[in-house]
Amino acid sequence: MLGEGILKGLGETAKNFAGSFVSKERLTTVQYPEERIAPIENTRDFPFLVYDGAEDADEAAKLAGLRCVACQICEKECPPKCIYIVKSTDKKPDYVGKPQIYPARFDIDISVCMSCQICVEVCPFEAIKMDTEFELSTTDRFGGLLFDRDHLARSNQHYHKIHPTEAAEVDARLAEEKAKVEAKAKAAAEAAAAKAAAASAAPPVVKPAPAKEPGA
Amino acid sequence: MTVISPFWTNLDQIFVLLQQWIESFFPLWLQPAVGSVLGVVAIVAAFPGIFALTTVLERKGLGRMQNRLGPNRVGPLGILQPVADGIKSLTKEDIVPLTADAAVHFLAPVVLVIAVFLGFAVLPIGRNMVLANLDAGLLFFFAIGASTELSIFMAGWSSRNKYSLLGAMRAVAQMISYEVPLLLSSVVAVMITGSLSTVKIVEAQSGFTGIFPHWYVFTPWGFAGFTLFVIAALAETNRSPFDLPEGESELVAGYFTEYSGFKFALFFLGEYLGMFSIAGFAITLFLGGWGAPLSVLSFIPSWAWFFAKLFCAICFFIWLRGTLPRLRQDQLMNFAWKFMLPMSLLNLLVAAAWRFLPEGPSRWVVCSAVLLAAYVLLGRVLMRHQHLGARSYRYAD
């Protein structure tokens, strides 16, 4: 009959209209910025550099705990080439104590960055991770979206706050690495100590001169 | 009839009493003029106020139908949104194209607004509350309504823009085609009442059998007439699903493309006021005007019933707008000439039969059966003629 489909359609909209007063599913508006939805854990926005230290550490402490060793792998793999790294000339000890170079400059231009997360994927040192902040608009059109090393450095505690599962895994891995290195160092130290102890405890072994046969 | 206390009677007539009280300050020879002026002022104040509320209601209603909130920032629940819109339209620059015909360009929205305001003059808003009690009120209303089409054509013509002209011609063609079923479907009310006066038509519907009213919509021919009238009214006022002249995605420009600022707001106002006046007229003809739906509720003032029915009509229009896509131009015209016109003519015959058949269930059955059969047959024939219909789909094996 003519008009049936229209009446069914009218019924649908009426159902939605009435439902919008009673059920949350039929009124999906979230009145940002007064209301916000809970952030999803795995979300990614722009990168940041991780340092092991307190959240309000000063610049020197940030640099001391910075995990990045300026290997420049992320710079090479970045698709839009938004990372710019300048290596340092001196070295600083990393989380296991080994001296490593560090980035004298580490700039990310977030107006170019496309949040693809490839830098995170290829970093062998768990040094660069994705942050979740997106309210980054600024009126400074020339430098406002160019983040330098100190701006990018955030503490490991911040990483735990935004990506708890991931951060826990990373910490476990790093602790494992550190334990391995320490075990190796300990074993090497023990071996050296044992050797030194053996060397100092036993009397000096005199090598017998080669016996010379009289009249050889 | 139950006795209604004087409090309710006075409330029903409160505007009439107010008018008489103000008139009493003036000498006798001046009183009719003052009364008319007061009525005009009341209409000019009330209906644009309803227009303002309707814009918010429409946006919020559409929003709720679409699972979202409408405007809610300006004022509590967004009530002051029309104030913001009004300020915006007043402060926008009024651009008139250089080659446009300036006088006609200026007059078009003015003609529209004046014409629709004139239409309110013959609507009985309450008991004894009609501005102009004309004997040929219906005729007056339709004559004035036709001049709204003039203003649309003036708008399109004066813009000197071939796209606007196309849009205006389409709009005028649509409105002229739908005038015919509009008038024919309203003639049935005149036939049964025996008068062209809107006041008499409402009074003819103000009786009750038991607690049910004598509204014309509760009769077979009245129901058909009401449906046809409402569909034609949607087309007259360019509301969805007949809003092709306003559709930006279909046509490159509409007839009011070259209008900006306050003139655009006037067009908007004129359209909505036209919607109210035609809805009010449908209420007058078929829904009993200011009459109460149940006799036990007749203590509620008559003007309150009129505005309540108007509110329901507006909500219905908004509901339609949120649901239906729009028809194409040639489909609109086909629908008007091939479906609405034969149905309205048939409705005239059925109303005549109703008048002359004896009272009782037989005339109900006969009239309803004839109308239903015609509707189903005509609908089927038209849809099949255009190869439209539900389809079934096969799957690949």
Added chain:
Amino acid sequence: MSSPGFKTYRPPVMEVSEEGDELLEVAMGPHHPSTHGVFRMDVALDGERVVKLKPVFGYLHRNHEKIAEKASYLASMPYTDRLDYFCSLTNNWAYALAVEKLAGLEVPERAEYIRVITAELTRIQNHASAIGFLMQEMGASGTPLMYAFREREKILDLFEELTGSRMMCNYMRFGGCRVELPVGWLNKVRVIVDGLPRFIDETEALLTGNEILMARSQGVGILKPDLAINAGVSGVMLRCTGVNYDIRKVDHYGIYDRFKFRVPLGDHGDIYDRYMLRVLEMRESVEILKQALKDVPAGPIMDPKSKIRGFRPKPGEAYGRIEAPKGELGFYLISDGSPNPYRYRVRPPSLINLTILEDMCLGQNVADVVLIFGSVDIVLGEVDR
């Protein structure tokens, strides 16, 4: 030289009425409330009928293929997200498929299941949005669009949990998927998939029997099967003419052979058929999802042979194609042993489907041109790359 059975195709020319009126030439776009992006159509009208139609695009050209020649294979993956920006996961899969063919990588089972689940979710949200946009152009004041977006939001939230981003997912890798499923993700997918049939039923109740929709779309924009085949049209556009060609069934890529699903076909080739096919395909995708979610095996998600850095496939060429929601999305790669491809070509389904726009629109009303264009369901990111 002409091969037997091949007729030279001449584009159609409409006869103009003899009154000698000038044709009204209208440029629809590039800024227009109803185009699916920046796209222009130069239309010549005789009264209300379309006499000539010339599509003009390229406003969104971003040098995707040239960038891919300079960037490594991995670095092209985020760029493929941005081709058909509605369906980034299927773009990723098509590219990964092509590279896996090139380098001879094998995908573990768990990754295949994840690929199918994400691809079908993508298909559902794409078809819902396409229907919504078509209705928006028809003047239904956005109501079906809002309902479609309501469901799409749920699916996008799933993608954000899995991949980190709602639309630019960058999730597939050569030989598997990038990251393991989060805990509880499959249960969330199950809940949403259980709610999808109700949404499809509501959409059908609102739209399918609507007489105005039928009047606007039945018999409009008819496409004939032989023209569709000759023009290389694919996807819903091809199946609406009655040709049975779904790459999931033809190529047997991935693990689609394990799932029972049907391929709906249309008979008339008009806009209504395309609308209905999208609805029916949404239902079939729900069926696939239900089957896939039942038994996702445990295991690795990456081929152990694949490398993230220093990936140099052996010299050769490969063409990998999938049934993307918009049609056949294919990647053609030529490798010369270096870390960058020698040639990287995208076969964009939207562009190929647009080549017959003029044929479909000739003789139609100008108000229908916008509808026909909307029913092709294109995304300018893919057309212009």
